[in-house]
Amino acid sequence: MSSQEASSRSAVVALARTSLSYAHAVIEEAEREHGDLRMAQAFGILLALHAADLGDALRELAGPEPLPGKKRLDNNPYTDPLDGRYGDMDAWRRTLSDDELREHCRYWNWSRENQVHPHGRWWCSKALSASQRELARRGLDPQSWRDGTESE
Known part of the structure; x- marks a missing residue:
């Protein structure tokens, strides 16, 4: 893997980590303020759709299947x-x-x-x-x- 590919991959992994951290914060807030997880579940689905382009990075973060x-x-x-x-x-x-x-x-x-x-x-x-x-x-x-x- 070239240094440019490695750098791009690192940037995607960093973006995926930031997106997941933001998702955790929103889910916690939705659960705390609304008492159920319907909004959080909906947000999770939207996040999954948004993160489709980050599939490789998310798989790397999740570890081996x-x-x-x-x-x-x-x-x-x-x-x-x-x-x-x-x-x-x-x-x-x-x-x-x-x-x-x-x-x-x-x-x-x-x-x-x-x-x-x-x-x-x-x-x-x-x-x-x-x-x-x-x-x-x-x-x-x-x-x-x-x-x-x-x-x-």
């Missing part, structure tokens, strides 16, 4: 009781039983620990934190999902 049929996160031993639900996730969390909420925490903790990309870890951490806040709101130990016991 998993082998076909061997997606790393498909092996989660825990079940997300809210899988497939959309809208106000805090409201959905309030509908879970204590045991379901703890399973929800275990699911997101496992997902966070097995994420390859920083954005994925950040997203899983947000879901785990929200579930821990719901445990605390109920007067339960926010860490009780770790071993299944409640603090006295």
Whole structure:
């Protein structure tokens, strides 16, 4: 690769990183101000369309793709009781039983620990934190999902 190609590639990677950082900020703001992720999801779709020209740089940032049929996160031993639900996730969390909420925490903790990309870890951490806040709101130990016991 020539130095000019390397320089162009570095510029595209830098632009992709800046775009992703901006996207994170907008998604956080949309979630904070609107309480649901519809606007953030729409923005994500628009960002993906805009970033189509940055495909190579984004693939470089994301790292190697998993082998076909061997997606790393498909092996989660825990079940997300809210899988497939959309809208106000805090409201959905309030509908879970204590045991379901703890399973929800275990699911997101496992997902966070097995994420390859920083954005994925950040997203899983947000879901785990929200579930821990719901445990605390109920007067339960926010860490009780770790071993299944409640603090006295």
